Amino acid sequence: MYAIVIGGGKVGYYLARDLLERGEEVLLLEKDSARAEWLSSQLGSVVLTGDGDEMSFLSTTGMERADVVLAVTGDDEDNLVALQLAKKRFNVKRTIARVNNPANVRIFKILGVDEAISATELLLSAMEEEIAEES
């Protein structure tokens, strides 16, 4: 499976590492060059420096053969546009977004993203489960 991860923050880094450990083909896109250098030192040559919603850059990533594109930056608008471009311009079948504002889970689905995952919602439901078990 070829997975492209957009955004090399904490989530992007651990996600890419995990996918690599599982033997998947991974490309991690990070726009900050200093951060990208650090990511390369940790993960090897699977990191490209560039903006995940610049078309000219995306054309160099082989996105049209990606099985899945995951956008996990801290900005919902950047994640949305990157995945819409992936779908509309590169015909990527499966797109998955990290959503920072939980209210955007619904919005992302209406706007064509296949899966929208809110860390806040996941954390809340896990904590609620813990509380329920205690009582």
Added chain:
Amino acid sequence: MLVKVVIVGCGRVGARLALQLTHEGHDVTVIDQSATAFARLGDNFPGTALLGNGIDEDMLKRAGIEEADAFCALTNGDNRNIMSAQMAQHVFNVPKVVCRIYDPIRYEVYKSLGLGVICPTVSGTETVHEILVKD
């Protein structure tokens, strides 16, 4: 006919448009993340200025997007504009939507998807070009 307009982004264009529309008697609400941006509206702005995030569903509802006849996304960020304009068009079904996109490539993509878009880069280039090559 008087209309209700929601404008996201109180920069030079957003503020100028807001003043022009209120002068004509239209009902205008402007949203911006920066309180200092509202200085562009002057002291006696007859419309509503709301401090907040233009890609937040609750904020857009507070601005009256559900009753709006028109919506303009005029922030500095292409992706913010694209996201809020799509929310206006596809989530709140605002009849008339205008989204400013500086990047010509993203402009083409979203134009082909049926979003109401304008691109000052393309129109500005055309204007200058016409002056240069005109006899």
